[in-house]
Amino acid sequence: MDATFVISNATIAPICASDPSDVIPSATIVLSEDKIAWLGADKDCPESYRQNGQHHDAKGACVTPGLIDCHSHLVYGGERAHEFAMRLEGADYGDILKQGGGILSTVNATRTASEDALYLAARARVQSLMDEGVTTLEIKSGYGLDEDTELKILRVVRQLSQTCPIEFHPTLLAAHALPPEFTDKTAYIDWICQTLMPKVAEQELAAAVDIFCEPIAFDLAHAEKLFKKAQDLNLAIKCHAEQLSASGAAALAARYGALSIDHGEYLTVDAIEQLADAGTVVVLLPGAYYFLREQQTPPVSLLREHQVPMAVATDSNPGTSPGTSLLWMMNMACVFFGLTPFEALAGVTCHAARALGWQERLGSLKQGLQADLLVWPTENPEMIAYAMGQVKPELIFKKGKLLKGSL
Ligand code: NIG
Ligand code: FE
Helix, strand or coil: CCCCEEEEEEEEEEEEEEEECCCCCEEEEEEEEEEEEEEEEEEHHHHHHHCCCCEEHHHHHEEEEEECCCCCCCCCCCCCHHHHHHHHHCCCHHHHHHHCHHHHHHHHHHHHHCHHHHHHHHHHHHHHHHHHHEEEEEECCCCCCHHHHHHHHHHHHHHHHHHHCCCCEEEEEEEEECCCCCCCHHHHHHHHHHHHHHHHHHHCCCCCEEEEECCCCEEEHHHHHHHHHHHHCCCCCCEEEECCCCCCHHHHHHHCCCEEEEEECCCCCCHHHHHHHHHHHEEEHHHHHHHCCCCCCCCCCHHHCCCCEEECCCECCCCCCCCCCCHHHHHHHHHHHHCHHHHHHHHHHHHHHCCCCCCCCCCCCHHHHHEEEEECCCCHHHHHCCCCCCCCCCEECCCCCEEEECC
């Protein structure tokens, strides 16, 4: 195998799930086409790899896997600055939704936006994430809630994947809120299962389905129907669970083999045991916790004790987390939730890959995995979560191609 790029004299943080804080000093990583051909100590690098490819002396700089934002809703129309101001005056997030605002106000703006306008707005958000080293990005629908608009959002995600040099994981979140056309939640879930999901599956517009399980949205019976249908259609399962209340949705999702449950502030010990058994990831979303001024933090010590993988994501959306900085989320996961800087790094790499079901292919630096990697302007991997977005990667490789920087 010929080398295409050889990066030596690096501090390599492979971020493997078994020990994310493992670091190889004075190390070399060899890329061959889209894969990692070899990595290890400089002195052990096989002679053959020294002969070909483009060489780069990292001068001690840290190399990590490409970042993965495994939870976002960044295709939407409009904004919700007015609602932000109302909430600062004391209005409640759930009450705003019940009065037809909140998610439903973004649904109106998204329904009326053209596909091109949605694409352009989303493209700018994707660019901010890419600048920080995000090489894989999950995007959910959920601001359409009718056939035309849900498909329109998922087509925008497809267009992004055809025009941006990173990878996308599309998720159907039609079960986000009750649209104005329906008065009965069960009837709406039945329509999603019987009409929308088969179309989405047939057009291969989503890889997974998700549901917002809260008293202000959908309940366990709705979630179970959706999960059963997802299994029939071979779609993976994700679930917004235990954010505002302990609904039991996380345990249900674990029983259906969900890739992830997301938020998790109100997780119980019992649910955590079931998540551990199922290998389901908990995706922590500190941006929403911060923006909604939530009082309950996720039970990180218990998750750690039960070895439940913890991912960290932006949740980028207009209502509860309008930003597009995964680096800031890493910092907030440390400050608000008590993750270590290495846990935060694992949360946006190996555990985020597992939350997408792609851990066999990406998320760590290992021989044979996809060559998604970043070279940072620091020798210390802990700087990445520490620096509040100040430290950004100098070189970005996706599938072995150099996207940013020069050697
Ligand atoms: O993950 N919780 C549901 N969905 C989003 C918020 C959506 C919105 O308010 O527009 C979330 O926080
Ligand atoms: Fe979300």
